[in-house]
Amino acid sequence: MTALTSLCLQPVWAQAQTQTAPDILNYLRFVDLRDLLNNGTELSGTSNLIIKALEDDTQKLQILGSDKSNIHFFRSGPLGPKGGKIQSNGKSVYAYSQENDGSQTRTNTVLGAELEDIQIVDTEKSVSEAQIFDLKMILFIHDENRAPGDSPDDYYFRRVNLRVDWTIPKDRARERIQVGNDVQEISLSQTNFHVAGDLLERKVILEDTTNNIIKVFPIGVGSFDVRTAPGMDNHVSLMTYEFQDAVLKKTSIDKGSIPNVRSRIYPSYYRGRPFIAIYDKEKGYRQIGMHYQIDASGLRRGFVSHGCIRVEDKYLYQLDVIVNEGVQDEIPARFVYNLEGYDNIFHPMPKMDSKYNIVNYSELAPSSGGRWTKIKCPHSSYNVRYYGDRFHTIADSDCLTRVSEKSGHVYDVLAYMKGLSEELPQTYTSWDNHVPTSSMSTEGGEAEAGNVNSENTKDYQQFMNDTSLRGRVQDALFGNRPQEPRAKKNIRYIESRCRTAEQKRTNPNCKAAIKDLGKGGGLY
Secondary structure (H helix, E strand, C coil): CCCCCCCCCCCHHHHCCCCCCCHHHHCCCCCEHHHHHHCCCCCHHHHHHHHHHHHCCCHHHHHHCCCCCCCECCCCCCCCCCCEEEEECCEEEEECCHHHCCHHHCCCEEEEEEEEEEEECCCCCCCCCCCEEEEEEEEEEECCCCCCCCCCCCEEEEEEEEEEECCCCHHHHHHHEEECCCCEEEEHHHCCEEEEEECCCCEEEEEECCCCEEEEEECEEECEEEECCCCCCCEEEECCCCEEEEEEECCCCCCCCCCCEEEECCCHHHCCEEEEEEEECCCEEEEEEEEECCCCCCCCCCEEECCCEEECHHHHHHHHHHHHHCCCCEEEEEEECCCCCCCCCCCCCCCCCCEEEEECECCCCCCCCCCEEEEECCCCEEEEEEECCCEEECECCCCCECEEEEECCCHHHHHHHCCCCCCCCCCCECHHHHCCCCCCCCCCCCCCCECCCCCCCCCHHHHHHCHHHHHHHHHCCCCCCCCCCHHHHHHHHHHHHCCCHHHHHHCHHHHHHHHHHHCCCCCC
């Protein structure tokens, strides 16, 4: 088998258009084998064949090296701990035991495995007909048998050349993969990574230009913030800030002030996984970081968060290792709406474009005058800016901006934010957005979007004119369109018996009155 063409002369991504592989294969480069398989790509079968070889105790030694019997491959990739939510000192934290911390999937294992180059040997055939491929693969490995200072050290990358030949019959399936002799090993300590994030495309690229290593992974990003209604400032953005010049810092740097942790247990929905904050060189930490995907069923590659960047376990732990185990104290990072220079790098995970989350604005005028008003929260009051005399954002019980899921395609907002259209997307407005929603988090940080309560039980203008009743409702934190006379009964009960945040959370009668009044759950 002849070695594949070297990619060391220029950055790998710059060569994407010059490769002889068909265009349909170009977008599969730099993607983990597990994602090539799970997302039903053109290389699903080939990826599965390689994965089976890495799982086989004999075959894996041909790829990993003859002395690597201690290294394992998991189809899931590295995983976080398994545990549950408990109450500790009044806080909801994630608790897990050492036996269930998931470390067995992160120790002595293949953390990542990407295809860097894909060539069809029988070039006269189409991709669907081709049976022989030459592949360049790079593996990210942890081997605790190696000590720091060894060459390579305990975290390292291994490049191998493979030929996959599907013409070999099934009874000789192990012979379908042939491993070339041209192997390269690169210690993590020899790398120089930077991070580039395209927020609208919902992808992050990890790139080491010194060794031409590239990884691409999917992300979930912040909800849309669209302020285009009359009296507003025509601002259209994501709740995830752009970071033109930022870094990711080790947990050991700036100790005491850095929010990075390698196992975040509070609030509980971070589930003991790493939290990697983004440090803006001009503005410092801005409460935005990269963390667990939140949804246990899987990453939603959409506009879903309150600003943080959601990442799957297998990529979050690789990023955590590169940041905290490498020699760089700071890894340069850039997160922007439209990332230039990486148009030929894709990830096959489907994007969630048929629905999205968007910041709600209310047509219900604030109870106080001026440009700012306050929404009371259990532990503080929250300043809410509004525009004209009608619109202001809604806060949940931990004073987070209120977002709701909206069905409909994202193309109109994306087209405007990408500069492809001059037509402003429309602000999502409803005075019903004051309604408490049971699925909103009460713990701070990220919060899952709830459904907007659209039940109209009283004429809007009549309610607006009833300033006494409206004021009492707002003062009680509910702001809902009330029902007479039951609403007044609920309000009287809440005002007399549910004065503290603790009573509102724990007293069953308080909770019932709140739910009945608001047709929802938690408080704003």
